[in-house]
Amino acid sequence: MILINGESKEHIEIADRGFQYGDGLFETIEVRDGQAVFLERHLERLNSGCQRLYIPFPGAELLSFEAGELCRRSAGGRHSVRAVLKVIVTRGSGGRGYRQPDVIQPTRVLSLHPYPDYPEIYREQGIVARLCATRLGLNPTLAGIKHLNRLEQVMARAEWNDPAIQEGLMLDVNDHVIEGTMTNLFYIKNNSLYTSALAQSGVAGIMRGIIMKLSAEHGLPVIEHAFTKDALLSADEIFLCNSIIGIWPIKQIETTRFSVGPLTQSIQVWLDKFTSDDCMEAG
Amino acid sequence: MILINGESKEHIEIADRGFQYGDGLFETIEVRDGQAVFLERHLERLNSGCQRLYIPFPGAELLSFEAGELCRRSAGGRHSVRAVLKVIVTRGSGGRGYRQPDVIQPTRVLSLHPYPDYPEIYREQGIVARLCATRLGLNPTLAGIKHLNRLEQVMARAEWNDPAIQEGLMLDVNDHVIEGTMTNLFYIKNNSLYTSALAQSGVAGIMRGIIMKLSAEHGLPVIEHAFTKDALLSADEIFLCNSIIGIWPIKQIETTRFSVGPLTQSIQVWLDKFTSDDCMEAG
Known part of the structure; x- marks a missing residue:
């Protein structure tokens, strides 16, 4: 309807x-x-x-x-x-x-x-991501907002059909990793949480904002900055988020493997509680 | 209909x-x-x-x-x-x-x-253009093609309401002048014709292609390159084109004035003939 x-x-x-x-x-x-x-x-x-x-x-x-x-x-x-x-x-x-x-x-x-029928295992054991060849353009006028000009995401999502790969990560034309085709991206390194600043491209997701807020409230330092593929691949933990999936840990990017880490699991718990509380209030 | x-x-x-x-x-x-x-x-x-x-x-x-x-x-x-x-x-x-x-x-x-009711005087005596604050993003995946993701042009066109200004020129985020909101841009300097290469942004218009072809055929050197606002403002002649307006000379950009030059007028004549011939053939 x-x-x-x-x-x-x-x-x-x-x-x-x-x-x-x-x-x-x-x-x-x-x-x-x-x-x-x-x-x-x-x-x-x-x-x-x-x-x-x-x-x-x-x-x-x-x-x-x-x-x-x-x-x-x-x-x-x-x-x-x-x-x-x-x-x-x-x-x-x-x-x-x-x-x-x-x-x-x-x-x-x-x-x-x-509601999409994503297996529960994605959230518990993580998903496999790839690096997309399609780059995000640099566009400060439109960066951050969820507008209807989404050809970049369509082109990136058209790059693979393998059902074993759940998401594609997109770099911008300056070789910075920005986000997934339908998700925001976080990584954890030395007990700090990092994510792209989205000043020149990307969508500032609602889940992204909530995760940053909850992490800060729980004493986990949150840093928005520009980072490369190499920095990402040397992370301790990596996860994706959006309003539909919540948080999916990444267990593999191309050939590099990652564990579902303790901080990612903590953030999942914080987010679950925060979401339940919101639903209770609204209900 | x-x-x-x-x-x-x-x-x-x-x-x-x-x-x-x-x-x-x-x-x-x-x-x-x-x-x-x-x-x-x-x-x-x-x-x-x-x-x-x-x-x-x-x-x-x-x-x-x-x-x-x-x-x-x-x-x-x-x-x-x-x-x-x-x-x-x-x-x-x-x-x-x-x-x-x-x-x-x-x-x-x-x-x-x-058909829009543009006065004939635009084509004969030129139009007034402004420089838009909205920048074109850099996006090699989509550059050149006439796709439906046109928020940049909408935002640029929303910058002015003054009916004395007929078109806005757009720079990319690297300070190169690319095109108008609805037109391609050419300038003439020392008897050569210059236009943006459109490798990272912009639309490669049909009129633009025809003008480049006709100019080359008439012995006018055509150069696609990246140029700044200062280079543009020091041009001998400047004009805009698209499939609806044909060619409009620019007589003023912000406070800088230009003459409708002889080469622009020659290209208008070449284009008129080429268009008539095409219509005759098709009819």
Whole structure:
């Protein structure tokens, strides 16, 4: 089921700037027991993305209401539904070419999707990652936000079909490792947590932000910096995160093997508790 | 009127990857006397863009047929119609997240739009351009092709509203001048023609290609290279081009003034003749 500007529909105008130019933003949100997890944080990020792109934010109250409606209607009264909620906001239709219309009427699209059937073993024993040949461009204007211009990720994800490889890591054109195609990347070295600064490329994920906050609160130093493939491969522990998978340790990158380390496991525990607490509060 | 996969429609599936990720390509083509100008070249470029993105090309014959249908039906039998034909090809629907589907069924969208009412004076006496603050990112994977990830251009075009300024010039993050928001850029210095190489950003326009070919044929040296704003501002002549406007000389960038020079005028004459010949052949 899909809600477009509050109405149940499955199609969008060809003239919508989301289709014409990728002129918009999105959020991908876990739905657990019929509730959108960390919804407030996702809508805050959507709001700040809208500000960066000068798109009027449709409002957290309206989007929360519609997310609730969608979950309720799709669940058919059940409260056990686990799913993925995608929220897209575009600059709507109009304008002349790239020029935006004088009055922007944003389009909002909320859709519910099956929760992907990732094996539990990924989270417990780690996954295998590869290094993508497709590089992330450098683009300070768009870096950090979750916009709809995602051809780089599509091209990177098209590089492999091997089901034994769960994620591809992307470097930028300056040879810095940035993130996975659909995940943010962390590594641990000498009891500190490192991740890319995302000033020139990448998406600053909600899970990434929560992990940084929880780690700092638990006394684990968190450092955002630029790092190379060699630095990554010499790490003590490595893991990936996003709003759907939570945390996946990496057990192998190309031919280099890693253990699922104690700090990664601690962060998983902190995150599980924080997520449960959020669900309790929201519920 | 819009043709989606050959049918008259105005809406596209939400699941289309063009909307979800900007996962596709487009062409903007002048329609003169009911005929798509340089259609063969545009479809060749679309084909090569499809190859770059691993999207199956729908075929020049099919797209030409549908373009003809659209022009005929929209003209209501008139042969005098001048318009803009936009052709979009996306990777279609399906796949899981960024991962493309195993069998790609591309979506093709052909739409006809009013020809923009640019005053003839732009072409004769030149236009005023500004320098945009929004930079083009560096991205060799996508450089040169006319894909649907166009947020950089949208952001650059949103920088000004002054109707006295007709185009904004964009630099990349390395301070090289690349192109206009909707045009390619050339300058003339000491009887040679210069333009950006577009290896790391920008769109290699059809008009740009034709101008380079015609200039070389007429003995004017053509050099693709990286150049700075200072090099541009010290040029003898500057002009912009695209498939809709043809050639617009630049008479002013910020506070620096330029004359409409003799070589720009010669290239306009060569281009006019070449375009007329192409229309005659196609008709």
